[in-house]
Amino acid sequence: MGDEVEIKAVETLAEDRYPLRRYSFSHRRRDGARQDLRREVYAIGPSVVVLPLDPRRSTVLLTRQFRLPAQVNGDEPRLIEACAGNIEQGDDPTGTARKEAEEEMGCALRELREVFALYMSPGVTAEKLHFFIAEYEPGERSGEGGGLREEGEDIEVLELPLAEAWAMVGRGGIVDAKTVLPLQHLMLVRGPGASSPPPPAQP
Numbered sequence: 348m349g350d351e352v353e354i355k356a357v358e359t360l361a362e363d364r365y366p367l368r369r370y371s372f373s374h375r376r377r378d379g380a381r382q383d384l385r386r387e388v389y390a391i392g393p394s395v396v397v398l399p400l401d402p403r404r405s406t407v408l409l410t411r412q413f414r415l416p417a418q419v420n421g422d423e424p425r426l427i428e429a430c431a432g433n434i435e436q437g438d439d440p441t442g443t444a445r446k447e448a449e450e451e452m453g454c455a456l457r458e459l460r461e462v463f464a465l466y467m468s469p470g471v472t473a474e475k476l477h478f479f480i481a482e483y484e485p486g487e488r489s490g491e492g493g494g495l496r497e498e499g500e501d502i503e504v505l506e507l508p509l510a511e512a513w514a515m516v517g518r519g520g521i522v523d524a525k526t527v528l529p530l531q532h533l534m535l536v537r538g539p540g541a542s543s544p545p546p547p548a549q550p
């Protein structure tokens with residue numbers, strides 16, 4: 348990078364859950380000219396996304412929770428999502444994936460495998476998401492899930508056949524990118540799996 352980017356000033360515009368910072372900087376354009384710019388960055392640290400799969404029945408565990416930005420947009424606000432959470436200082440991605448799966452879905456994870464780490468909105472936020480595929484057993488629950496009530500979480504747990512979850516993406520029933528990506532990954536690497544739907548089961 349060399350002298351391509353020079354940060355000149357950083358202001359914190361807001362600091363509640365995460366800091367919102369304004370950077371004044373100059374950078375070198377491809378034609379060699381220097382340009383001064385100001386950009387705001389929502390300084391969210393790394394997070395995890397975890398999609399648990401029962402490989403025998405080809406089902407996945409998902410969550411449903413209220414999301415204010417969808418409400419503000421006039422969309423259905425109770426979004427179906429893969430379990431996700433921010434990595435707290437001192438924690439690592441794998442530990443956070445296990446903790447979030449327990450808190451949000453009451454799910455004890457077996458095999459846990461990171462498949463990719465992606466920026467979801469790099470024009471706006473520094474947040475990078477570590478995506479995990481995990482395995483779970485339908486009978487093994489560590490708790491009720493639901494999230495942390497004291498933090499305002501009210502999370503419903505859904506168990507769906509992978510093929511049905513993927514069909515919902517096509518119908519617009521799943522509109523969250525961090526959920527579509529691991530579902531698509533599973534469809535690519537293993538296909539829909541079990542051909543007959545599993546019996547209804549509470550995860």
Ligand SMILES: Nc1nc2c(ncn2[C@@H]2O[C@H](COP(=O)(O)OP(=O)(O)O[C@H]3O[C@H](CO)[C@@H](O)[C@H](O)[C@@H]3O)[C@@H](O)[C@H]2O)c(=O)[nH]1
Pocket residue numbers: 363364391394395431432433447474495498499500525
């Ligand atoms: N006080 C306060 N609390 C907040 C705010 N926003 C969220 N929270 C609380 O902070 C916790 C966030 O829970 P996580 O499980 O860590 O995050 P998430 O809401 O599931 O969102 C995850 O996915 C997003 C992508 O879709 C990510 O952008 C996000 O960083 C995180 O990884 C929840 O208890 C929520 O109520 C806020 O503005 N103020």
Ligand SMILES: [Mg+2]
Pocket residue numbers: 430431432451
């Ligand atoms: Mg969460």
